[in-house]
Amino acid sequence: MSEEITKPVSEETPAETKASEKSAPAKAAAPERRAPAQQRPRPAPRGRQSRARRAKVCQFCVEKTDYIDYKKPELLLPYISPYGKMLSRRRTGVCARHQRRLAVAIKRARFLALLPYTAEHIRRYGS
Numbered sequence: 085m086s087e088e089i090t091k092p093v094s095e096e097t098p099a100e101t102k103a104s105e106k107s108a109p110a111k112a113a114a115p116e117r118r119a120p121a122q123q124r125p126r127p128a129p130r131g132r133q134s135r136a137r138r139a140k141v142c143q144f145c146v147e148k149t150d151y152i153d154y155k156k157p158e159l160l161l162p163y164i165s166p167y168g169k170m171l172s173r174r175r176t177g178v179c180a181r182h183q184r185r186l187a188v189a190i191k192r193a194r195f196l197a198l199l200p201y202t203a204e205h206i207r208r209y210g211s
Contacts, residue, residue, distance in 0.1 A: 140177025144186075152185045154192035157199050164190065167203040 144152065153159065163171050163178070163186055170190055173183045193199040 142177060142179040142182055144182040145179055149182070152182065152189040154189040154196070155198070157193055160186070160190055160193055160199060164199065168200045 163176055165171055170187060173180065176183075178186060190199060194201050
C-alpha cells in the first residue's frame with residue numbers, strides 16, 4: 085500500500101516531459117474575449133443620465149412675432165452673453181428663421197450703439 089502512495093501520478097519521466105515541452109512551446113493563457121454582442125454596454129456619463137432634456141421652444145414662434153425690432157434693446161439683451169456675443173440657437177432655443185432675424189436686429193442695434201459690441205463697452209459704459 086505504501087508503494088502505491090509514493091508512486092508519481094504521471095507515468096512520464098522527467099526527460100520525457102522536457103522533450104514534450106521543447107516540441108510544443110507552452111502558450112500563455114490568453115484571457116477569453118467575448119463577442120461584441122455579449123459585451124456589457126458602457127455606462128453613460130454621470131451628469132447626463134439623471135437629467136431629462138426638455139425641448140426648447142422658440143419664444144418668437146410662441147408669441148407669433150413677425151418682426152424683431154432692433155430699436156428695443158431690452159428685447160435683444162437676453163440673447164447676448166455678458167461679453168457682448170450673440171448666443172447660439174442651442175442655448176437660447178430660438179428657431180433658425182428667428183435666429184437669422186435676431187442676428188440682423190442685434191447687428192443693427194450695435195451699429196446704432198443701442199447694444200455693446202464687446203465686453204469692454206459693458207465695463208466702461210454699463211449695460
